[in-house]
Amino acid sequence: MxxxxxxxxxxxxxxxxxxxxxxLSSQSESLTVTKSQKQKLDKFKEAVETIKFPQEWMKDDLNLLRYLKARGWDVQRAKDMIQETVKWWKDYGMDNIHNEDxxxxxxxxxxxxxxxxxxxxxxxxxxxxxxxxxxxxxxxxxxxxxxxxxxxxxxxxxxxxxxxxxxxxxxxxxxxxxxxxxxxxxxxxxxxxxxxxxxxxxxxxxxxxxxxxxxxxxxxxxxxxxxxxxxxxxxxxxxxxxxxxxx
CATH class of the missing domain: 3.40.525.10 (CRAL-TRIO lipid binding domain)
Known part of the structure; x- marks a missing residue:
């Protein structure tokens, strides 16, 4: 078998x-959000202020929106997800990956x-x-x-x-x-x-x-x-x- x-x-x-x-989806990404989604984004940005991101782009609105959308606009779940990403990035040595032979x-x-x-x-x-x-x-x-x-x-x-x-x-x-x-x-x-x-x-x-x-x-x-x-x-x-x- x-x-x-x-x-x-x-x-x-x-x-x-x-x-x-x-x-994210088969549709174009966009920074366009509704008023309530903008409020969620602002709250999310405050929630991740203390995270030491290894890359500046990780704090960009477009990247943060991905996490919010992936977690149904739940700020806490999105924060947990992005913290896991940051941990993986550091543990996997991503900052040095392009310098290897x-x-x-x-x-x-x-x-x-x-x-x-x-x-x-x-x-x-x-x-x-x-x-x-x-x-x-x-x-x-x-x-x-x-x-x-x-x-x-x-x-x-x-x-x-x-x-x-x-x-x-x-x-x-x-x-x-x-x-x-x-x-x-x-x-x-x-x-x-x-x-x-x-x-x-x-x-x-x-x-x-x-x-x-x-x-x-x-x-x-x-x-x-x-x-x-x-x-x-x-x-x-x-x-x-x-x-x-x-x-």
């Missing part, structure tokens, strides 16, 4: 997976974040099917690989915050495209590496991002038509129907 379940699940992975995702992963498990969609929102591209997860597991690098993904996620968050401050986008939404159509038995066909692949991206699957999930079969024409309707060719690599070239 386990093998049958794995084989059927593994078959689903031979696809091109598109996550046209947002951090990632040269091995830049070669073996690359991602790109330099493109934008037609609305100007950043795009994150993972060629997950080309990552050798089995080798990473054998070498004991899976935890570091997860950290590499988190580093990339923080990097694109930085980019979206900068674009928002420049007035180029409304909110801090971004899109993730994960190509896993090259999964093969040599590099990926094991329960451990399969579970590892899911665990790497599981933190990104919030309820709102699951609603925005688009999954395509191996019919590349359908997939590329969808991509090119959302993203200009010069913002996509050649493998995705675009004209952008990476060495």
């Amino acid at each position: 386990l093998v049958k379940k794995f084989n059927s699940t593994f078959a689903v992975l031979h696809i091109l997976l598109i996550l046209y995702m947002t951090r 990632w040269s091995q992963y830049e070669r073996s498990d690359p991602y790109q974040i330099d493109g934008v969609d037609k609305e100007g929102k950043p795009i994150m591209l993972y060629a997950l099917g080309e990552w050798d997860l089995r080798q990473a597991a054998i070498q004991g690098r899976l935890k570091t690989l997860v950290r590499w993904v988190i580093k990339g996620t923080d990097e694109i968050h930085r980019k979206t915050r900068d674009l928002f401050k420049q007035g180029k986008i409304n909110g801090t939404q971004w899109s993730l495209i994960a190509n896993i159509d090259k999964f093969n038995s040599q590099q990926h066909l094991s329960l451990d590496s399969f579970d590892a692949a899911l665990n790497i991206f599981r933190p990104l699957f919030t309820p709102s991002s699951r609603k925005a999930l688009k999954v395509f079969s191996s019919n590349k024409e359908t997939c590329l038509a969808y991509l090119l309707a959302k993203i200009d060719p010069d913002q996509l690599p050649e493998a995705y129907g675009g004209t952008r070239h990476y060495d």
Whole structure:
């Protein structure tokens, strides 16, 4: 039964997976709030005044609104949530994550974040099917690989915050495209590496991002038509129907 379940699940992975995702919902983020919501925001800002935030952007209204919305505008629950985030940030060493030596992963498990969609929102591209997860597991690098993904996620968050401050986008939404159509038995066909692949991206699957999930079969024409309707060719690599070239 386990093998049958794995084989059927593994078959689903031979696809091109598109996550046209947002951090909160499929609608644009906005600082526009009602009068009562503004009062909640002001109360929340007072409640978190004593928290020592490791990053200045964590105190921005847009970020605070995320926590309020995620906790149904309950100030205490939102405060508890943001305190957990601050603790995780410090415990996980996020302030130093971009200063670490990632040269091995830049070669073996690359991602790109330099493109934008037609609305100007950043795009994150993972060629997950080309990552050798089995080798990473054998070498004991899976935890570091997860950290590499988190580093990339923080990097694109930085980019979206900068674009928002420049007035180029409304909110801090971004899109993730994960190509896993090259999964093969040599590099990926094991329960451990399969579970590892899911665990790497599981933190990104919030309820709102699951609603925005688009999954395509191996019919590349359908997939590329969808991509090119959302993203200009010069913002996509050649493998995705675009004209952008990476060495």
